[in-house]
């Protein structure tokens with residue numbers, strides 16, 4: 001399993017100074033969270049790590065190879081991306097959508113087999129959307145659509161998961177089941193790198209954090225080292241109260 005590495009990476013945000021070059025490695029078994037306010041560049045970073053955007057400087061490596069040296073198919077066998085808000089281009093059912101996850105594993109023009117369909121159906125079950133298999137995706141609720149998007153990447157079975165706000169639109173139970181599923185993926189030796197707006201979910205589920213400031217400043221490392229209240233207050237420009245619950249810090253915004 002190839003680690004995903006950012007080497008001297010500067011993401012390209014129009015009109016922004018370079019800020020700090022990113023140098024980190026997402027190792028198998030790790031769960032990373034990216035925290036930062038709106039517009040800090042979280043989505044841009046994720047898309048750069050997926051090879052969808054060119055960096056301003058530096059490179060992204062999957063194992064020994066930079067993304068530029070790899071074919072899209074080789075990348076999509078290793079990296080899966082859950083987008084923040086997907087526009088589904090053409091009407092497709094939930095099952096057809098999940099089956100798109102098998103495409104990196106099929107040769108061009110090869111039809112999906114029964115085995116592919118079993119993988120997709122199993123993923124839909126795991127995301128609690130199997131009962132919607134025949135529905136058109138554009139008729140689903142926001143949370144159902146989000147779970148189908150995650151089931152599609154589960155069907156793809158990448159070593160490295162990139163997710164943009166995976167808990168968006170999800171109720172509390174489904175937020176926890178998705179984070180639990182990602183934890184199981186990490187325990188199986190895959191890696192997870194996700195943007196999160198919920199500081200408390202990040203504190204509870206991530207073992208590594210990357211804080212991205214709007215001026216391009218950044219710091220990263222083991223979660224325990226990054227969850228410094230003063231740094232988080234500066235990150236969000238928000239005063240916080242910190243309490244400890246069930247062995248994890250809980251951050252509550254100060255109410256005046």
Ligand SMILES: Nc1ncnc2c1ncn2[C@@H]1O[C@H](COP(=O)(O)OP(=O)(O)OP(=O)(O)O)[C@@H](O)[C@H]1O
Pocket residue numbers: 013014036037038039040041042043044045
């Ligand atoms: N094509 C573009 N042209 C100009 N500016 C852009 C473009 N794409 C992104 N930006 C700007 O880059 C900055 C970073 O955007 P990005 O979507 O990466 O932020 P984010 O941290 O994911 O924000 P959010 O929390 O709101 O999702 C924003 O200020 C955005 O307006």
